[in-house]
Amino acid sequence: MGVIATPDRSPGSVVSQVSPNWLTTRVDFLVNWARSNSMWPMPFGTACCAIEFMAAAASRYDIARFGMERMSFSPRQADVLICAGRLPFKLAPVIRRIYDQMPQPKWVISMGACASTGGIFDNYAMVQGIDTVVPVDVYVPGCPPRPEGLLYGILLLQKKIRGETLADPSIRIEQTLDEHGLRLSPERIDELSEPFGNSLHQTRSA
Amino acid sequence: MNPSADALERHFGSAIRRVTESCGDTIVYVELGRLREILAWLKDTPDQAYIYLVDVTAVEYREPERPLEVVYELFAFSRKVGLRVKAELPKDQPLEVDSMVPLWAGANWLEREVYDMFGITFRGHPDLRRILMWETYAEGYPLRKDFPLRGRFSRSEQVRQALNANPEAHYSLEELGIAESYQELPADMRGRLARGERGQIAEPKGGA
Amino acid sequence: MAEKRTLDVALGTTGVDERGLPVTVPLGFEVPDAGAVEEAPEVGGEHMLLNMGPQHPATHGVLRLVVELDGEVVIRVIPHVGYLHSGFEKLGEYRHYNQIVPLTDRMDYLAPMANNVCLAMAAEKLMGIAITERCKVLRVIACEISRIISHLVWLGTTGIDIGAITPFLWMFQEREKFYNLQEAWTGARLTTSLTRVGGLMADIPDGFEDGLRATCRSLLGVMAEVDRVLTRNGVWVGRTQGIGVLTAEEATNMSMSGAMLRASGVDYDVRKDRPYLDYETYDFEVPIGEHGDVYDRYLVRFEEVLQSVRILDQALDRLPDGPINVADHRVILPPKHAAMTDMESMIHHFKQVMEGVPAPVGEAYFSLESPKGELGYYFVSDGTAKPVRWRVRPPAFINLSALSKMAQGHLLSDLIAINASVDIVMGEVDR
Numbered sequence: 151m152g153v154i155a156t157p158d159r160s161p162g163s164v165v166s167q168v169s170p171n172w173l174t175t176r177v178d179f180l181v182n183w184a185r186s187n188s189m190w191p192m193p194f195g196t197a198c199c200a201i202e203f204m205a206a207a208a209s210r211y212d213i214a215r216f217g218m219e220r221m222s223f224s225p226r227q228a229d230v231l232i233c234a235g236r237l238p239f240k241l242a243p244v245i246r247r248i249y250d251q252m253p254q255p256k257w258v259i260s261m262g263a264c265a266s267t268g269g270i271f272d273n274y275a276m277v278q279g280i281d282t283v284v285p286v287d288v289y290v291p292g293c294p295p296r297p298e299g300l301l302y303g304i305l306l307l308q309k310k311i312r313g314e315t316l317a318d319p320s321i322r323i324e325q326t327l328d329e330h331g332l333r334l335s336p337e338r339i340d341e342l343s344e345p346f347g348n349s350l351h352q353t354r355s356a
Numbered sequence: 357m358n359p360s361a362d363a364l365e366r367h368f369g370s371a372i373r374r375v376t377e378s379c380g381d382t383i384v385y386v387e388l389g390r391l392r393e394i395l396a397w398l399k400d401t402p403d404q405a406y407i408y409l410v411d412v413t414a415v416e417y418r419e420p421e422r423p424l425e426v427v428y429e430l431f432a433f434s435r436k437v438g439l440r441v442k443a444e445l446p447k448d449q450p451l452e453v454d455s456m457v458p459l460w461a462g463a464n465w466l467e468r469e470v471y472d473m474f475g476i477t478f479r480g481h482p483d484l485r486r487i488l489m490w491e492t493y494a495e496g497y498p499l500r501k502d503f504p505l506r507g508r509f510s511r512s513e514q515v516r517q518a519l520n521a522n523p524e525a526h527y528s529l530e531e532l533g534i535a536e537s538y539q540e541l542p543a544d545m546r547g548r549l550a551r552g553e554r555g556q557i558a559e560p561k562g563g564a
Numbered sequence: 565m566a567e568k569r570t571l572d573v574a575l576g577t578t579g580v581d582e583r584g585l586p587v588t589v590p591l592g593f594e595v596p597d598a599g600a601v602e603e604a605p606e607v608g609g610e611h612m613l614l615n616m617g618p619q620h621p622a623t624h625g626v627l628r629l630v631v632e633l634d635g636e637v638v639i640r641v642i643p644h645v646g647y648l649h650s651g652f653e654k655l656g657e658y659r660h661y662n663q664i665v666p667l668t669d670r671m672d673y674l675a676p677m678a679n680n681v682c683l684a685m686a687a688e689k690l691m692g693i694a695i696t697e698r699c700k701v702l703r704v705i706a707c708e709i710s711r712i713i714s715h716l717v718w719l720g721t722t723g724i725d726i727g728a729i730t731p732f733l734w735m736f737q738e739r740e741k742f743y744n745l746q747e748a749w750t751g752a753r754l755t756t757s758l759t760r761v762g763g764l765m766a767d768i769p770d771g772f773e774d775g776l777r778a779t780c781r782s783l784l785g786v787m788a789e790v791d792r793v794l795t796r797n798g799v800w801v802g803r804t805q806g807i808g809v810l811t812a813e814e815a816t817n818m819s820m821s822g823a824m825l826r827a828s829g830v831d832y833d834v835r836k837d838r839p840y841l842d843y844e845t846y847d848f849e850v851p852i853g854e855h856g857d858v859y860d861r862y863l864v865r866f867e868e869v870l871q872s873v874r875i876l877d878q879a880l881d882r883l884p885d886g887p888i889n890v891a892d893h894r895v896i897l898p899p900k901h902a903a904m905t906d907m908e909s910m911i912h913h914f915k916q917v918m919e920g921v922p923a924p925v926g927e928a929y930f931s932l933e934s935p936k937g938e939l940g941y942y943f944v945s946d947g948t949a950k951p952v953r954w955r956v957r958p959p960a961f962i963n964l965s966a967l968s969k970m971a972q973g974h975l976l977s978d979l980i981a982i983n984a985s986v987d988i989v990m991g992e993v994d995r
Contacts, residue, residue: 194619196625205740210737238650240521242515242519243522270655294755337512409819410940418946429957460817469961
């Protein structure tokens with residue numbers, strides 16, 4: 151149900167000179183165990199998915215089981231930015247700024263179809279996927295995804311975190327933006343935003 | 357048919373262009389120049405008493421030669437009847453209407469939205485700024501029929517403009533009607549405000 | 565000691581400049597022809613401009629509030645909306661009437677079935693379709709369930725804003741029970757897309773009626789507990805009484821609707837004053853407040869939940885048998901087995917799916933009492949299957965415009981309580 155995205159590795163990334171050994175793998179295990187089991191989410195809830203996120207945080211589905219009950223509304227103290235809901239263009243600089251304000255290590259979960267690809271809103275107002283603005287680690291499809299779906303996405307993210315290693319600092323490098331503030335090339339953004347499926351048929355007004 | 361339509365025709369004569377009924381609703385088309393007068397009469401006359409403004413919106417038809425219409429939906433609590441008043445705005449003239457904010461304070465945000473979506477300006481509106489799109493939005497007026505569904509610019513250009521729009525930097529003059537904090541603003545913002553500019557988004561280098 | 569003053573600049577729009585933007589009056593101490601400036605501004609005062617949002621836990625979605633503060637006292641608050649503008653009304657012009665139903669779920673996502681019902685009824689008004697009796701009662705059930713779940717969220721989140729965190733979990737637990745019912749009926753917990761023009765997507769499943777009665781009983785128990793915890797609680801009363809007062813004249817003039825209007829003493833409920841779905845035959849009361857403060861809005865919404873349970877009981881008792889869809893298959897899809905076997909049904913199915921149902925030339929405005937207020941849909945049709953204009957009269961948007969009036973002179977923490985009492989859902993505010 152969730153998709154793990156590979157990080158955008160900028161060219162020239164420096165891989166540490168320390169080769170992985172027994173000690174680094176033990177340290178990795180400890181660090182990743184701590185990080186994955188106590189992720190503090192930054193709920194960037196915009197629309198309907200935010201309600202399902204709240205339901206996931208409530209008694210029945212309870213993300214406190216996964217160490218995530220401490221919602222951090224300040225990005226400075228958050229680990230994972232959960233973009234729950236659609237992202238209009240007016241909100242794009244806001245999520246970019248909030249993402250920039252989060253300290254490393256940080257991850258992003260794109261919850262819902264609108265955050266992942268623009269969803270049913272293929273129009274002038276909607277960002278066609280938050281990955282055109284911030285790098286995403288896990289995409290959770292659904293409209294809205296059930297709380298179980300979000301939990302699966304969280305588990306996938308935990309699995310991803312457990313697979314990280316301190317020996318490779320490139321995964322924690324902040325991606326540089328070009329002079330316009332874009333993280334991807336314009337051609338790539340246009341390619342990601344291409345309409346597909348039923349969007350192709352909505353060109354005629356009458 | 358709502359009896360207010362007859363009362364309007366008797367009182368305003370030729371300023372009432374036509375009266376129609378559609379799906380049980382009474383619609384009155386009025387002359388644009390006398391719109392404020394007519395709506396004030398409907399609101400203030402005791403036996404009309406349309407004290408509740410339900411909605412202000414605009415309609416553009418698919419046929420390009422048809423004028424735009426600005427639509428006022430009214431309701432009278434005392435008699436529990438509604439009325440729709442419309443005025444036509446030909447497209448070859450500037451799209452301007454008198455603001456109804458002096459009559460109903462609820463028209464404030466509703467008219468701002470009509471301005472944002474259609475480009476119709478409201479004379480006398482206390483704070484006519486875009487409300488749903490950001491203030492420096494450059495693509496146009498989204499609900500016009502010549503505005504394509506996905507907007508005029510490419511997606512990457514839209515993302516670029518959105519990321520550079522920085523809505524928090526454009527405080528309205530009402531917000532900054534505080535002379536005291538003028539000194540604390542950044543220098544470029546002070547310059548911008550002193551010149552009355554809304555700020556520009558830099559053109560993309562090398563074209564986009 | 566001199567009074568602290570702020571500089572008021574008259575902003576009459578004098579026209580439009582060459583870029584099509586309204587002419588602005590430059591900020592300066594010599595403002596030409598402004599008219600409203602009588603004295604030189606006070607130098608040395610200390611007002612703070614605070615920006616709350618658009619990402620903020622207390623703003624109930626992506627709302628940005630720019631607050632001018634004199635210490636803790638709010639001098640002025642200016643809400644900025646549009647951070648969730650999704651272009652719904654534009655999208656509606658590219659969709660058949662039935663294809664707009666899923667769009668409506670996503671506007672007021674706390675009460676999706678009410679939006680669905682409003683859309684179907686507006687389209688039926690436009691097309692002149694009369695629905696079946698069973699469909700009417702089921703739509704009443706859908707509307708009242710939506711009212712209950714929306715008010716439960718409102719209570720929970722308002723409690724959190726004011727400091728009472730426990731009711732939030734109780735409310736969400738009750739909502740889960742309603743979500744079970746919604747899911748059994750429509751297949752989705754939140755984005756229900758329940759209605760179709762001329763009927764519903766599906767009839768209620770077995771066990772729905774018993775489940776709904778049981779849920780209503782448990783809900784009444786939880787509401788009694790919330791009542792014990794909040795209604796005469798000194799902290800709650802102290803934080804909500806006298807806060808954010810809106811008089812009846814102000815509320816009417818500002819086009820308020822729903823609990824915002826009724827808490828100020830104006831007796832206007834679309835179910836009573838412009839009845840639809842046979843609401844005039846149901847026995848229920850509409851709570852009207854007196855003082856127009858946050859506490860009255862709490863009492864009004866609380867009582868509305870209890871009245872909704874009353875209506876649900878009556879609706880379940882009177883639920884007639886029969887079809888949920890109209891018999892006219894030019895308007896609504898025929899049953900699948902007929903479409904697979906009977907040529908005429910197959911053609912109806914094909915035409916509706918491929919071309920949509922054309923509406924006659926005309927226009928219709930239909931409003932219903934959504935939990936947020938008067939939700940109205942205005943359709944203009946040119947004879948095709950896609951509307952020329954779909955206008956959503958958003959109660960939350962209009963109610964929010966009163967925020968600056970209500971919050972003047974209160975403390976910052978009261979601003980949070982007032983903002984919560986407006987009961988906004990940004991999907992509807994921004995559309």
